[in-house]
Amino acid sequence: MDEVVVIGVGMHRFGEHPSLHLADLARVAVWDAIEDAGIDARAIDIAYVANCYAGVITGQSDAVAPAVLGYTGLSGLPMIHISGGTSAATVAFHEAVMAVGSGQYRIGLALGVEKQFVPGNPARSISAINTSLEKVVAMDLGMTPLAELAMGLRRLMDSRGWTREDFARVTAKNRWHASMNPLAEVQQPISEAEVLAAPEVAWPLTRPMCASAGVDGAAAALVCTRRTARELGATAGPRVAAMHLRSTPYLRNDAPVRRTGVPSMDDVAEVFAKVYERAAVGPRDLELLQIHDAVAPEELLAYEVLGLCAPGEEAALLASGATRLGGRVPTGTDGGLLARGHPVGVTGLAQIHEAVVQMRGRAGPRQAWHDGRPPRIAAVQNAGARGGAANGVPVCAGLIFQMDQP
Amino acid sequence: MSAAQRPVAEGLFEPADSADGLPWLLGSGCVKCGEKVFPAMLDCPACVSRDSMRPVRLAGRGTLDRFVVARRGPSGFRAPYIQGFVRLDDGPTIYSLIDGCPVADDALTLGEALEMALVPVREEGDVTVIGWSFHPVVRRDG
Ligand SMILES: [Zn+2]
Numbered sequence: 001m002d003e004v005v006v007i008g009v010g011m012h013r014f015g016e017h018p019s020l021h022l023a024d025l026a027r028v029a030v031w032d033a034i035e036d037a038g039i040d041a042r043a044i045d046i047a048y049v050a051n052c053y054a055g056v057i058t059g060q061s062d063a064v065a066p067a068v069l070g071y072t073g074l075s076g077l078p079m080i081h082i083s084g085g086t087s088a089a090t091v092a093f094h095e096a097v098m099a100v101g102s103g104q105y106r107i108g109l110a111l112g113v114e115k116q117f118v119p120g121n122p123a124r125s126i127s128a129i130n131t132s133l134e135k136v137v138a139m140d141l142g143m144t145p146l147a148e149l150a151m152g153l154r155r156l157m158d159s160r161g162w163t164r165e166d167f168a169r170v171t172a173k174n175r176w177h178a179s180m181n182p183l184a185e186v187q188q189p190i191s192e193a194e195v196l197a198a199p200e201v202a203w204p205l206t207r208p209m210c211a212s213a214g215v216d217g218a219a220a221a222l223v224c225t226r227r228t229a230r231e232l233g234a235t236a237g238p239r240v241a242a243m244h245l246r247s248t249p250y251l252r253n254d255a256p257v258r259r260t261g262v263p264s265m266d267d268v269a270e271v272f273a274k275v276y277e278r279a280a281v282g283p284r285d286l287e288l289l290q291i292h293d294a295v296a297p298e299e300l301l302a303y304e305v306l307g308l309c310a311p312g313e314e315a316a317l318l319a320s321g322a323t324r325l326g327g328r329v330p331t332g333t334d335g336g337l338l339a340r341g342h343p344v345g346v347t348g349l350a351q352i353h354e355a356v357v358q359m360r361g362r363a364g365p366r367q368a369w370h371d372g373r374p375p376r377i378a379a380v381q382n383a384g385a386r387g388g389a390a391n392g393v394p395v396c397a398g399l400i401f402q403m404d405q406p
Numbered sequence: 407m408s409a410a411q412r413p414v415a416e417g418l419f420e421p422a423d424s425a426d427g428l429p430w431l432l433g434s435g436c437v438k439c440g441e442k443v444f445p446a447m448l449d450c451p452a453c454v455s456r457d458s459m460r461p462v463r464l465a466g467r468g469t470l471d472r473f474v475v476a477r478r479g480p481s482g483f484r485a486p487y488i489q490g491f492v493r494l495d496d497g498p499t500i501y502s503l504i505d506g507c508p509v510a511d512d513a514l515t516l517g518e519a520l521e522m523a524l525v526p527v528r529e530e531g532d533v534t535v536i537g538w539s540f541h542p543v544v545r546r547d548g
Contacts, residue, residue, distance in 0.1 A: 127480040136415045137445055141527055141537050142483045143501050144476055151474040151489065155516075202474045203511040250451040252441055253497040
């Protein structure tokens with residue numbers, strides 16, 4: 001496969017946008033990406049649109065891609081809808097990279113767009129997100145993704161020595177990052193004490209330790225081969241050094257607990273073993289990290305699963321400041337899912353957006369610096385820490401971006 | 407309870423055979439590798455074989471694998487309530503509502519023995535949807 005680079009990214013601010021339609025959110029992200037790349041929009045010849053809940057929230061369950069993209073003014077190109085929960089946007093990006101890397105298409109657009117905010121009806125937002133679970137033996141019996149996450153992760157508190165204070169520290173860090181991100185859902189910083197004192201969602205999690213359900217947004221990326229980028233005179237962005245997708249295999253009833261005891265995070269470990277090998281980098285080489293912190297403990301677990309520290313050292317790594325802006329491997333520099341926001345079908349592309357913006361040195365007050373230059377090696381981890389077998393465990397996605405020296 | 411009832415889906419469970427017995431979950435067992443699954447399947451996910459699964463009844467008895475008090479729920483569920491995973495004595499680990507104890511974070515002990523009952527799980531308009539829940543062998547909700 002040819003080397004693929006990101007030539008443009010765009011994003012609509014995350015938040016509650018009751019007066020905006022999916023297409024209104026999408027057109028901002030798409031046109032920002034086109035202008036960022038500096039290309040003629042008509043040169044885009046394939047598009048993947050990630051969206052999970054239009055069927056529930058707006059009633060548009062089929063033809064989502066043309067219904068959304070048609071209003072951007074684009075036409076005549078294949079428009080392909082990708083669904084499938086928390087990693088849908090990264091899957092859309094993966095497909096766009098495959099499409100152009102194979103030589104079949106020239107410029108690929110990956111768009112994530114989602115509306116989850118339902119004015120005056122938070123239960124409906126939860127019901128929509130619930131459709132990411134298997135229907136009969138999970139959703140219809142009252143399982144909620146957040147609670148499932150909480151019960152899988154709380155068991156790690158004992159074995160890894162985590163406390164609620166550690167979760168508050170993750171939250172306060174990411175909220176501080178988001179306070180410097182004009183596109184973030186929640187831009188007010190919060191203290192650790194305020195996080196701990198907030199209402200409980202499911203023990204040990206308080207409200208700010210969880211990404212909110214009622215959030216809308218869009219993000220987009222344009223990709224092509226390095227050769228095409230040169231031919232078009234497009235903006236040079238980082239290259240996709242490695243990417244890999246995987247889902248959780250069936251685990252026999254008598255199977256021993258794997259690594260973390262949280263099945264989908266065990267798969268994230270496998271995904272990263274693969275992408276590190278393909279990109280010929282290791283966790284020590286990472287200069288920027290975007291991880292899937294739908295709830296605060298997921299960030300701690302990701303530190304270990306991605307190899308940043310040994311099991312049980314997650315909280316110490318956090319306390320050391322290594323993962324704050326200014327640290328060795330700043331993590332969630334846009335605020336992460338907790339504060340930048342988590343409109344489910346958009347999240348992966350928002351993570352990619354942040355990685356690209358940071359690597360190009362365009363992140364403004366939240367710019368990460370390494371030896372006086374922007375980060376050159378960044379990783380994106382996108383997938384929830386799902387614990388149940390055969391209950392719709394989503395794809396786990398891992399990406400490594402590399403910005404080559406000029 | 408409202409007049410109209412329906413199961414959450416057909417073919418998932420069966421009432422107890424006797425007044426003092428427990429209801430059954432309807433799963434499958436593999437004739438090749440012995441794995442048991444719930445809900446029922448025809449092809450085995452453990453040894454990945456076609457048509458190797460046969461119907462089996464799984465006893466409504468198990469141990470608590472993990473649980474959480476959900477402070478908010480989707481439409482039709484009255485929060486707070488307890489969600490959990492139960493490791494059935496007959497093999498599979500399944501999602502379940504948990505009741506028969508106070509709705510509190512310290513109300514249950516991981517690994518404790520639980521038994522199953524068929525209960526109304528939510529209202530859908532005028533219809534009561536019947537599913538299963540697990541509770542401590544000796545109920546503690548007074
Ligand atoms: Zn088998």
